[in-house]
Amino acid sequence: MASTALAGRSFSERLVDFLEIIECRPVDTAEEREAVFRLRYDAYVREGAIPIGFTKRFTDAYDDTPNAWIFGIYVDGDLASSIRVHVASPQHPDAPCMMVFSDLLGPEIGRGHSIVDPTRFVADQTMARLHPELPYATVRLGFLASEYFRADIGLATVRAEHQAFYKRLFGLKPLCEPRHYPSLMKPISLMAIHYPTVREGIMARHPFLRSTAQERAALFGRMPAVPGVPLVPQPTHFEQVAAG
Numbered sequence: 001m002a003s004t005a006l007a008g009r010s011f012s013e014r015l016v017d018f019l020e021i022i023e024c025r026p027v028d029t030a031e032e033r034e035a036v037f038r039l040r041y042d043a044y045v046r047e048g049a050i051p052i053g054f055t056k057r058f059t060d061a062y063d064d065t066p067n068a069w070i071f072g073i074y075v076d077g078d079l080a081s082s083i084r085v086h087v088a089s090p091q092h093p094d095a096p097c098m099m100v101f102s103d104l105l106g107p108e109i110g111r112g113h114s115i116v117d118p119t120r121f122v123a124d125q126t127m128a129r130l131h132p133e134l135p136y137a138t139v140r141l142g143f144l145a146s147e148y149f150r151a152d153i154g155l156a157t158v159r160a161e162h163q164a165f166y167k168r169l170f171g172l173k174p175l176c177e178p179r180h181y182p183s184l185m186k187p188i189s190l191m192a193i194h195y196p197t198v199r200e201g202i203m204a205r206h207p208f209l210r211s212t213a214q215e216r217a218a219l220f221g222r223m224p225a226v227p228g229v230p231l232v233p234q235p236t237h238f239e240q241v242a243a244g
Contacts (some may be wrong), residue, residue, distance in 0.1 A: 011133075015208040018133040023074040024141070026219065027082070033063075036072055036082045043122035049159075049184050060096075060183060062119075067092035069220060070120075071141050073134070080127035081138045084120040085145045087223075089113075097157055100179050101190045105153075113152035116195070118142030136169070136208065141219065143170070143202070143209050146195045148216040149223075156191040157181075166191055169206065171198055 009017060027033050037057035044050040044058055062068060067088065073081045088095035093109045095117040105115060121138055128134050146154045156166040159178070166172040171193055178187035203210050 012207070015133050015136055015206075018131065018137055019140075019208060021075070022080070022137060023077075024071060024137070024219070025074075026222075027070050027072045032072060033059075033070065035079050036070060039079060039082055039124060040120055040122045043125075044184075046125065049186055051185070062086065062094070062096050065092070065094050067094070067223075069141075069145070071138075071219070073138055075127060075131060075134075078127070079124065080131065081123035081134055082120065083118055083122075083138050083141055085142055086117040086119070087145060087149050087151070088115040088117055089149075097155055097190070100181050100188070101157070101176070104175060104190065108153060114149055115153045115155060116142055116146045116149065116151045117155045117157065118145070119157060135165070139166075139169070140209055144211050144216050145220060147199070147211065148220045151195045154193045154195045157188050158191065159186050160189055163189060163191060170202060 027036050034057065037059045040058040041050070041053070041056050045052055050058060063070060063084065065086065067086055069085045071083050071085070072079050073083075086095035086097075088098065088105070088109060090109055090112055093106075095115065096119045097105055097115065097117045098109075108115060118139065118141065121135075123134055123138065142154065142156075145151070154170065154172070156162075156170070156172050158166060163172075163174060172191035173193070175190045175192055178189040181188045
């Protein structure tokens with residue numbers, strides 16, 4: 001089993017090793033997507049974020065936008081977690097973050113900036129207990145998207161009680177008070193980083209967030225990457241807040 005391969009290692013080492021024994025891929029088939037929607041439903045109901053429903057699936061129109069990737073993370077062939085990643089840009093401005101935080105983020109898109117917006121992070125309850133590395137491996141996909149698309153801004157739109165995790169891992173900082181999000185019963189907060197400024201420091205602290213061009217292309221390659229030139233920080237309206 002995958003869990004036995006990580007015994008006796010430090011948590012940092014286990015995170016690196018965990019990436020070698022999981023399968024992470026975009027979910028494209030109807031069957032794979034339905035499995036993700038059911039996993040979402042179970043997780044959101046368990047946390048009291050949505051009401052119990054007869055369909056036992058949780059999806060929305062943003063699952064079908066051209067700038068969205070839905071990922072499944074598999075352990076020993078079983079779906080363990082999922083996350084959805086949107087890349088908002090002047091070419092594709094629609095993303096879940098715009099539904100609630102357009103007053104803060106819309107002007108950034110208007111200035112030509114790109115924004116990575118990971119949402120719908122869910123995990124199987126049993127898998128999460130067995131593999132404490134799983135949340136880190138899952139949210140890593142948003143970081144890889146920021147690298148592949150040379151993002152200006154990286155986000156987390158999360159409930160207030162989850163802010164500490166994202167601040168500790170990525171240095172994300174809240175930009176406003178939590179707001180109501182349609183379809184969810186609990187408010188969410190907007191956290192952000194200015195990616196070009198913080199990327200090197202984050203990867204130095206957390207080596208498991210490093211990736212190869214080949215890995216990023218396999219995950220996001222249905223859209224072309226931004227040419228691999230050095231990231232030059234371009235000022236954003238809230239760079240001082242987001243970069244800290």
